[in-house]
Amino acid sequence: MFKNFSQDSQYSWFRLLITFFIGTSLNIGMWAIVIVLPDIQKEFNFNRGEVSVLFSFTMVGFALGNFILGKLVDKYGIVLTLLFAALTVVLGFFISALSYSFLILSFCHIMIGFGTAAGFGPLMSDISFWFSRRRGIAVAIAASGNYFSGIIWPTLISSFFPYSFDWRFLYILFGIIAVILTVPLSFLLTKKIESSYLDKETKEANQKLSEKFISPRLLLFVLVLASIACCVAMSMPQIHIVALCVDLGFSPIVGTNMLSLMLTGGVISRIISGVAVDYFGGFKVLLVGSSLQCLALFLYLPFDGLTSLYLVSLIFGLAQGGIVPSYAVILREYLPTQNVASKIGLVLMATIFGMAFGGWISGVIFDLTGSYNLAFLNGIIWNFINILLIIYLMFKGNNNKTLVALQN
Numbered sequence: 001m002f003k004n005f006s007q008d009s010q011y012s013w014f015r016l017l018i019t020f021f022i023g024t025s026l027n028i029g030m031w032a033i034v035i036v037l038p039d040i041q042k043e044f045n046f047n048r049g050e051v052s053v054l055f056s057f058t059m060v061g062f063a064l065g066n067f068i069l070g071k072l073v074d075k076y077g078i079v080l081t082l083l084f085a086a087l088t089v090v091l092g093f094f095i096s097a098l099s100y101s102f103l104i105l106s107f108c109h110i111m112i113g114f115g116t117a118a119g120f121g122p123l124m125s126d127i128s129f130w131f132s133r134r135r136g137i138a139v140a141i142a143a144s145g146n147y148f149s150g151i152i153w154p155t156l157i158s159s160f161f162p163y164s165f166d167w168r169f170l171y172i173l174f175g176i177i178a179v180i181l182t183v184p185l186s187f188l189l190t191k192k193i194e195s196s197y198l199d200k201e202t203k204e205a206n207q208k209l210s211e212k213f214i215s216p217r218l219l220l221f222v223l224v225l226a227s228i229a230c231c232v233a234m235s236m237p238q239i240h241i242v243a244l245c246v247d248l249g250f251s252p253i254v255g256t257n258m259l260s261l262m263l264t265g266g267v268i269s270r271i272i273s274g275v276a277v278d279y280f281g282g283f284k285v286l287l288v289g290s291s292l293q294c295l296a297l298f299l300y301l302p303f304d305g306l307t308s309l310y311l312v313s314l315i316f317g318l319a320q321g322g323i324v325p326s327y328a329v330i331l332r333e334y335l336p337t338q339n340v341a342s343k344i345g346l347v348l349m350a351t352i353f354g355m356a357f358g359g360w361i362s363g364v365i366f367d368l369t370g371s372y373n374l375a376f377l378n379g380i381i382w383n384f385i386n387i388l389l390i391i392y393l394m395f396k397g398n399n400n401k402t403l404v405a406l407q408n
Helices: 010-026 028-044 048-076 078-098 102-119 121-128 135-160 167-189 195-212 216-247 252-280 282-300 306-320 323-334 340-369 373-395 398-407
Strands: none
Touching: 010 028, 010 078, 010 102, 010 121, 010 135, 010 167, 028 048, 028 078, 028 102, 028 135, 028 167, 028 216, 028 252, 048 078, 048 102, 048 121, 048 216, 048 340, 078 102, 078 121, 078 167, 102 121, 102 135, 102 340, 121 135, 121 323, 121 340, 135 252, 135 323, 216 252, 216 282, 216 306, 216 323, 216 340, 216 373, 252 282, 252 306, 252 323, 282 306, 282 323, 282 373, 323 340, 340 373
16 A cells, blocks of 8 residues: 655555544543543542542553553554553453442553553654654644544533433443554554664754753653643643533533533644644744643633633633643654653653642642632642743753853
8 A cells, every 4th residue: 555654654644644543542541530520429429629539540540651651662562552552441441330449440540541541652652753844743643632532522422411421331332432443443553664764863863962951861851840830730621621610500511512622722732733843843832832821721710601611711722732742742852762752651651640630639729719719820830830941941052052152
């Protein structure tokens, strides 16, 4: 079918399409708990902070999965990693559906999150090797499978079950969907990129690092800190939007529709940001996206009407969708290709730990205050920290270059 397997080839775009579909199917594990959160809270008679721990456990698994499965990709390739991940996800869903113990349910959500991670960081890392000129848009599209999953599955659930649904039945359904879509598509990704492309990119990355006057370890460390701060801020609307709507007197279906709209904006933002990265670079796009996210968080504070919440949720999605993929592109720009999947996985693990902590602390703040206002303010503070760290990396090396020029 394909004769040319070079970077930016027709096969590269075909591989990107398959990658997007796998991400959409496998990432059902990330959004499942968001859909059923109020129902599980009611069944187990927990408060909001207690039941939010399930999402945090999902994110812990997701975080560990991005790092550990990234290492598996570096060693065994993307296909075996995806097959292992699909098995983990389906087992997590099935055991959850049969469990009446919150402890077992918590462990299963770690399993679900762990397997789901293969549809995010490992796929982004894999597709980044197949593009050079259009790497930004390719990574953005691959990452969009995560958000598109959050759009399509809640929308389908609200369409087929407009009034109520049994969360245990849904979990069995989710497990079946994840495995029957992921497994056959995975076998279309067996081709590997030629080593000559990797050698060239390693030389270019080392040159960029020397120009920045920064070590790979320091760059990785600062990006980890920035990604944590960014996603503590990002988590508040994404995780608690359904619960927020219920507290304001709207139905859970309204909340899931609002989440879908938010994620639709996120998909659009990721595509636009991907194009922008190819022209302006990862750091500039990351700074703009982080600043817009901060502005969007401010907008949640004065508005609680149905129409205004829909509008603000769309703005939030449009603001922050391109942030996380930008971290991956920056790593591919500035780090050698050896073991890069695990390094991307490490930063993405940090983003998910930020999401997990942010989701949990927002629930706790709500329980203490009876309102999400302070939770939004907490997110804004963390967002400022992220912006300051990005500015530090952007201008790192500029002062050193000036001193060198003056000395010469």
